[in-house]
Amino acid sequence: MTAAFNHTRTYSAKKVAPINDPKSAEKQVNVGDRGMFSELNLEHKYCIKHSSDQPKVISEVFENTYSSVHGARMMISSIQGQTLSMLISLLKPKICLELGCFVGNSALWIADGLAKAFPRPHKKQAAGHLWTCEIDPKTAELATSNISKSDLAEYVTVVNSSGLDFLAKWDKTKQFDFVFIDADKGNYINYYEYIVSNNLLAPNGLIIADNVLFKGQVSKLEATTHYANPSSVSQKIFNFNLHVKNDPRTEQVVLPVFDGMSLISLKK
Ligand SMILES: C[S@@+](CC[C@H](N)C(=O)[O-])C[C@H]1O[C@@H](n2cnc3c(N)ncnc32)[C@H](O)[C@@H]1O
Numbered sequence: 001m002t003a004a005f006n007h008t009r010t011y012s013a014k015k016v017a018p019i020n021d022p023k024s025a026e027k028q029v030n031v032g033d034r035g036m037f038s039e040l041n042l043e044h045k046y047c048i049k050h051s052s053d054q055p056k057v058i059s060e061v062f063e064n065t066y067s068s069v070h071g072a073r074m075m076i077s078s079i080q081g082q083t084l085s086m087l088i089s090l091l092k093p094k095i096c097l098e099l100g101c102f103v104g105n106s107a108l109w110i111a112d113g114l115a116k117a118f119p120r121p122h123k124k125q126a127a128g129h130l131w132t133c134e135i136d137p138k139t140a141e142l143a144t145s146n147i148s149k150s151d152l153a154e155y156v157t158v159v160n161s162s163g164l165d166f167l168a169k170w171d172k173t174k175q176f177d178f179v180f181i182d183a184d185k186g187n188y189i190n191y192y193e194y195i196v197s198n199n200l201l202a203p204n205g206l207i208i209a210d211n212v213l214f215k216g217q218v219s220k221l222e223a224t225t226h227y228a229n230p231s232s233v234s235q236k237i238f239n240f241n242l243h244v245k246n247d248p249r250t251e252q253v254v255l256p257v258f259d260g261m262s263l264i265s266l267k268k
Helices: 022-028 042-050 056-068 078-091 105-117 137-148 163-169 185-197 214-223 233-245
Strands: 095-099 129-134 156-160 176-181 201-210 250-255 261-266
Touching (some): 042 078, 056 105, 078 105, 078 176, 078 201, 095 105, 105 129, 105 137, 129 137, 129 163, 137 156, 163 185, 176 185, 185 201, 214 233, 233 250, 233 261
Parallel strands (some): 095 129, 095 176, 129 156, 176 201
Antiparallel strands (some): 201 261
């Protein structure tokens, strides 16, 4: 399923809020930024206020999803999106994979970075591209529609597939330069293992895994001596973090950004 092609960029004009205006931080906080948390603390608001403005098309997907789609809290925050976009614009990854597309919010952030890394005009084959997997057909359709309304559609292909099925069919001669893991938490280890064991991560490739602190519950598990329900999300993420930490093939940094995200690369 390939999203439609559209050339018009719709980025918002750069607005600088008055530094001393106590209401300005509030104004710039998007409902979608709250995501997993009902309230943002002062520091998080400050970070949003002093980071670059979000592209308008992505704010609109945030807002529309919040007002009409069940599970909107699953979306990455704008701070995470800005981080993904900036890393991608600098690393210039050619082959990108996302596991867990939902409505296309994080895919748009990745595409935003790709558009900066591979600005138009470019030969289609020479630009970076994102394949993003979504298991639910209706959600994949919505993602395709959201992305086709943006000017970033040429950088993204939404695939209605489970992540593991997609990987099983992937041409093993093509390595991923960037992978964002944000699908079912019980498969995080399987996604990671499939990619690393099959040599599908490029030598300078980067894997980013989302929700690795899962609402603060994962570090609490470490602090207690008993294990949680093995089927709980926090236990699955706990196992994933430990698995990567103990893997001699890779290095990782676990960042306390929003709900936690890990950056993982092959050991040099
Ligand atoms: C946390 S949400 C993704 C949020 C998205 N990355 C964002 O920030 O905008 C997880 C998504 O993964 C999808 N999903 C669940 N299991 C999956 C699987 N096995 N393969 C692919 N997608 C899956 C869910 O339907 C859901 O839409």
